[in-house]
Amino acid sequence: MPATAPLATDGIDESWDLARYAGWLRIAHHIPGRIRLKLAAEGQGSLNDVLADVKRFVATASTAPGIRAVSLNLLARSCLVEYDPKQIAPAAWTDLIDGTRSAEALALTHRLVGTDRHPA
Structure with a gap:
């Protein structure tokens, strides 16, 4: 299956639509482990x-x-996210912002909505 093929949401709330970010977020800077x-x-x-x-x-x-x-800076209209690139594929961020339903973006979405959380 190509990376850009639609994937099942596997129980993700449809209100967390991957494409919703394409309209109001853009990547200003990205190195593995840190994205603005x-x-x-x-x-x-x-x-x-x-x-x-x-x-x-x-x-x-x-x-x-x-x-x-x-960290969120409303005056600068930016958000800095520091992440572990061993746990979250750097490509997941690009796909999420672009609205591409790749396996990586879906995995990141699962993390963000709590379906990938493990009990402590």
């Missing part, structure tokens, strides 16, 4: 809706396995 995401000026929806999505992303990413730290 910028809030795109052409983002869709009201500012309150976008901020709610950003805050939800930060809250879920902050506790996801493989993510070391998340």
Whole structure:
């Protein structure tokens, strides 16, 4: 199966649509283990809706396995995510932002929505 073929969501809430990020996030800088995401000026929806999505992303990413730290700078309209590239494929971020339903993006989505969390 090609990496860009649609994949089953395996129980992921459909409100966490991978393509939703394509409209309001872009990758400003990325090296394995560290990615800076910028809030795109052409983002869709009201500012309150976008901020709610950003805050939800930060809250879920902050506790996801493989993510070391998340910092949000609303003035700079950016979010820095430090992650373990051994646990999260660097390509997963590009696919997630582009809305590509690759296996890597789906695995990252599972982590972000909590379906990949392990009890302590």
